[in-house]
Amino acid sequence: MAPTTVKQNTIRRPERAPKEEPPKKAWTLNFDQVFSDKRNNLTLGVLMMMLSGGLFFAFVSYLFNGQADQSTINAAFRAPLRETGEETRNWLGLAGAYIAHVFVFRWFGVGALGLPVIAFLAGCKVAFGTELLPLRRTTKAILFLSFWISLLLGYIVLVTDSVQDYSIWCGGLGYELNVALYGLIGWGNVALIGFLLFCFVVFFFNVTSLQWPSRSTNTSAPSPRPSTTRFDRVEDSYDDIDDEILADEIPEPAPVAVVEPAPPTAPAAPVAEETTRELSLPTPASAPRPAAKPGSLTFTIEDTTAVVEAESITPVFDVEPVTGEDLLSTHGLYDPTLDLPRYQFPTAELLTDYPESQKAQVGADELEANKDRIVETLQNYGITIDHIKATIGPTVTLYEIVPSAGVRISKIKSLEDDIALNLAALGIRIIAPMPGKGTIGIEVPNKNREMVSIRSVMTSDKFAKSTYELPVVLGKTISNEIYVADLAKMPHLLMAGATGQGKSVGLNVLLTSLIYKKHPSQLKLVLVDPKKVELTLFNKLERHFLAKLPDSDEAIITDTKKVVNTLNSLCIEMDNRYNLLKDAGCRNLKEYNAKFVQRRLSPEKGHRFLPYIVLIVDELADLMMTAGKEVEQPIARLAQLARAIGIHLVVATQRPSVNVITGLIKANFPARLSFKVTSKIDSRTILDTGGAEQLVGMGDMLLSSNSDLIRLQCPFVDTNEIEEICDFVGNQRGYEDAYALPEFVGDDGGIPDDKDVDLENRDPMFDEAARLVVIHQQGSTSLIQRRLKLGYNRAGRLIDQLEAAGIVGPFEGSKAREVLIHDTQVLEERLKEMS
Numbered sequence: 001m002a003p004t005t006v007k008q009n010t011i012r013r014p015e016r017a018p019k020e021e022p023p024k025k026a027w028t029l030n031f032d033q034v035f036s037d038k039r040n041n042l043t044l045g046v047l048m049m050m051l052s053g054g055l056f057f058a059f060v061s062y063l064f065n066g067q068a069d070q071s072t073i074n075a076a077f078r079a080p081l082r083e084t085g086e087e088t089r090n091w092l093g094l095a096g097a098y099i100a101h102v103f104v105f106r107w108f109g110v111g112a113l114g115l116p117v118i119a120f121l122a123g124c125k126v127a128f129g130t131e132l133l134p135l136r137r138t139t140k141a142i143l144f145l146s147f148w149i150s151l152l153l154g155y156i157v158l159v160t161d162s163v164q165d166y167s168i169w170c171g172g173l174g175y176e177l178n179v180a181l182y183g184l185i186g187w188g189n190v191a192l193i194g195f196l197l198f199c200f201v202v203f204f205f206n207v208t209s210l211q212w213p214s215r216s217t218n219t220s221a222p223s224p225r226p227s228t229t230r231f232d233r234v235e236d237s238y239d240d241i242d243d244e245i246l247a248d249e250i251p252e253p254a255p256v257a258v259v260e261p262a263p264p265t266a267p268a269a270p271v272a273e274e275t276t277r278e279l280s281l282p283t284p285a286s287a288p289r290p291a292a293k294p295g296s297l298t299f300t301i302e303d304t305t306a307v308v309e310a311e312s313i314t315p316v317f318d319v320e321p322v323t324g325e326d327l328l329s330t331h332g333l334y335d336p337t338l339d340l341p342r343y344q345f346p347t348a349e350l351l352t353d354y355p356e357s358q359k360a361q362v363g364a365d366e367l368e369a370n371k372d373r374i375v376e377t378l379q380n381y382g383i384t385i386d387h388i389k390a391t392i393g394p395t396v397t398l399y400e401i402v403p404s405a406g407v408r409i410s411k412i413k414s415l416e417d418d419i420a421l422n423l424a425a426l427g428i429r430i431i432a433p434m435p436g437k438g439t440i441g442i443e444v445p446n447k448n449r450e451m452v453s454i455r456s457v458m459t460s461d462k463f464a465k466s467t468y469e470l471p472v473v474l475g476k477t478i479s480n481e482i483y484v485a486d487l488a489k490m491p492h493l494l495m496a497g498a499t500g501q502g503k504s505v506g507l508n509v510l511l512t513s514l515i516y517k518k519h520p521s522q523l524k525l526v527l528v529d530p531k532k533v534e535l536t537l538f539n540k541l542e543r544h545f546l547a548k549l550p551d552s553d554e555a556i557i558t559d560t561k562k563v564v565n566t567l568n569s570l571c572i573e574m575d576n577r578y579n580l581l582k583d584a585g586c587r588n589l590k591e592y593n594a595k596f597v598q599r600r601l602s603p604e605k606g607h608r609f610l611p612y613i614v615l616i617v618d619e620l621a622d623l624m625m626t627a628g629k630e631v632e633q634p635i636a637r638l639a640q641l642a643r644a645i646g647i648h649l650v651v652a653t654q655r656p657s658v659n660v661i662t663g664l665i666k667a668n669f670p671a672r673l674s675f676k677v678t679s680k681i682d683s684r685t686i687l688d689t690g691g692a693e694q695l696v697g698m699g700d701m702l703l704s705s706n707s708d709l710i711r712l713q714c715p716f717v718d719t720n721e722i723e724e725i726c727d728f729v730g731n732q733r734g735y736e737d738a739y740a741l742p743e744f745v746g747d748d749g750g751i752p753d754d755k756d757v758d759l760e761n762r763d764p765m766f767d768e769a770a771r772l773v774v775i776h777q778q779g780s781t782s783l784i785q786r787r788l789k790l791g792y793n794r795a796g797r798l799i800d801q802l803e804a805a806g807i808v809g810p811f812e813g814s815k816a817r818e819v820l821i822h823d824t825q826v827l828e829e830r831l832k833e834m835s
């Protein structure tokens with residue numbers, strides 16, 4: 001039915017009215033059409049070149065015969081030339097004489113010769129499409145010089161009083177202007193003329209300092225500016241680039257959407273408070289606290305509107321070669337933040353301001369009661385005390401005891417559980433002795449704990465003024481001091497903690513610290529979130545802070561296979577960076593970037609500003625279970641080597657068991673942070689000592705770094721605060737895409753089963769690999785990889801299968817494995833048996 005209907009419709013369609021002729025437009029000259037016709041261009045161009053030749057001859061001729069021709073020109077306007085009986089001497093007759101009279105005599109004098117030069121260059125461009133010299137720039141220079149020469153000669157003619165003989169050379173303009181100025185400023189004329197030339201040189205050659213250049217630049221052989229060269233300021237290249245190029249390629253600086261300009265400073269917040277009290281003193285709780293120190297956080301940066309990222313400008317014009325020294329003298333140091341010049345750092349206002357009432361309230365009664373019970377308990381076991389003092393922290397209070405002479409420290413430590421029982425509180429930790437103090441510490445949790453808000457630590461001077469490379473605020477110490485660490489120095493951090501003890505909050509605090517302190521050009525984050533929900537909010541930072549594999553859609557990696565690829569890609573990035581450092585003769589990223597900023601490393605050779613890369617893994621246990629060695633090896637490799645080249649790892653797990661935190665991983669993570677764990681064994685696995693099992697949760701943690709163990713209260717950051725921050729950053733103009741990590745194509749074979757090699761499911765290349773190792777008598781993975789063109793992982797699996805089949809021997813460290821079959825004949829028999 002349907003086709004019939006269509007047909008009927010077609011038949012019934014009313015006949016179209018005859019096409020009406022569009023009303024004839026009035027004839028207009030379409031320049032585009034005219035200039036797209038090459039014949040027109042050629043004709044016009046050649047005409048212009050001829051004209052320029054004519055003008056040149058007319059002008060030169062006038063300079064020598066002009067005086068004689070002047071009376072002829074004047075007469076020509078009174079009566080027809082023939083009737084006057086006079087003839088011009090100009091080589092181009094009366095027309096030449098008259099035009100030259102205007103340009104040379106009345107206006108520019110000898111400077112008028114620039115006009116035919118401009119006409120010639122323009123003609124050349126129109127006719128043949130070639131620029132003998134950059135047209136715009138040359139025209140500007142010629143116009144200025146014509147005027148300036150006329151002015152200078154006018155001055156000479158005036159002061160030498162030779163207007164009768166030489167007025168043609170300076171032209172009317174130069175002479176008259178000098179006459180007028182002479183009346184005004186007298187001898188000051190010459191200074192003014194000199195100053196004009198100075199201004200021209202400054203603007204034309206973009207001179208910014210009067211330092212004599214240390215070496216001459218080659219002006220005779222212009223060559224294109226390398227495409228990788230970045231210009232910090234637009235003015236640098238405006239003169240050189242055609243308007244079309246500018247319009248097409250320089251992005252308009254987009255307005256910052258949604259974001260309100262940030263106030264320059266954030267409100268002050270209290271920092272550390274003195275909470276140590278001698279308990280022997282009366283009424284310690286009423287001792288006056290010193291006034292809070294003002295802390296301020298400035299997160300605004302200069303709005304440099306005249307700055308664009310001009311990396312994408314592909315030069316199609318001839319300019320002088322630009323060296324690093326030239327760029328340094330013209331633009332100063334390279335500034336990576338000009339990638340996103342309008343980027344505004346998140347402000348403290350985005351963070352919740354919790355009321356003071358949530359501060360730790362440890363009353364004198366609580367302190368006295370605890371003290372009495374400690375003293376009593378110890379006395380019960382025959383331990384006497386000389387002195388005791390308490391330091392109130394946000395979560396726990398530290399009682400420091402000086403035992404009487406002759407009391408053995410080990411005795412106190414062995415009474416840990418008894419003291420805890422007597423104090424009837426969870427989370428007693430005994431530190432015997434306190435490092436560097438000669439006292440014994442007993443940490444007792446406060447009845448009412450203080451919530452350390454992220455705002456209070458972020459606005460502290462300690463964090464705001466920190467000059468660390470990668471500052472992360474980890475929390476407050478027992479003495480209420482804010483603890484800021486440098487992730488770049490750590491250089492990697494292993495985090496553990498049972499579920500619900502504050503790990504995710506801890507990771508969020510760490511990320512927030514970095515985002516508050518670093519510009520997107522200086523830091524990239526690789527976020528691995530096997531739990532799929534913890535780090536999702538950071539997705540909005542994709543075009544600012546995140547890094548990902550080129551083919552990946554999601555910037556936050558949740559899939560195990562992708563994690564393996566990403567880790568291997570980071571290893572490639574690490575190797576690339578090492579090569580760059582080697583080439584630059586630098587030992588670490590800081591030195592390298594400093595050299596790049598000073599423009600001592602050429603982008604032409606592949607050098608670039610290298611941002612820090614921080615890899616965050618929120619749940620290693622999951623990855624280790626599914627991918628085992630494939631995850632462990634690149635993590636260990638990165639942890640071993642990546643510190644110098646600015647790749648830092650933060651790996652968290654809720655299962656600090658030895659099969660997750662293996663010896664290989666542990667050995668390479670000197671800094672470890674533990675939230676509360678469920679057993680002493682877990683605490684030992686992560687910290688190499690007990691104690692983490694006695695923490696009280698909710699962000700109470702122990703940090704082990706440089707053989708120190710510090711108890712910290714992690715600040716609290718809520719999900720909606722993270723959301724606000726991510727919105728604030730994400731709504732600003734960012735990069736085109738996430739930072740691209742090097743491509744890594746993993747094997748298609750998926751993740752291998754860890755150790756058990758199943759010879760029933762042999763790799764299709766098994767026989768070939770076997771023949772290869774037997775022929776070469778070399779059981780090496782790289783041989784298989786190279787010859788059979790396989791990825792490292794697949795080659796590794798093949799060698800495991802060969803080992804299981806008894807063809808090669810076991811792994812022998814850096815040496816190749818022993819080949820157990822020496823004859824191809826024997827091998828073929830073995831292969832036949834297996835099939």
Ligand SMILES: Nc1ncnc2c1ncn2[C@@H]1O[C@H](COP(=O)(O)OP(=O)(O)OP(=O)(O)O)[C@@H](O)[C@H]1O
Nearest residue numbers: 498499500501502503504505654698699714715716
């Ligand atoms: N620093 C902190 N200050 C106050 N409360 C906190 C802090 N850290 C965590 N908490 C509280 O503990 C709860 C659990 O924290 P978090 O989600 O970080 O645990 P987790 O260790 O990541 O758990 P999981 O492993 O199950 O994800 C939070 O919702 C919060 O109420």
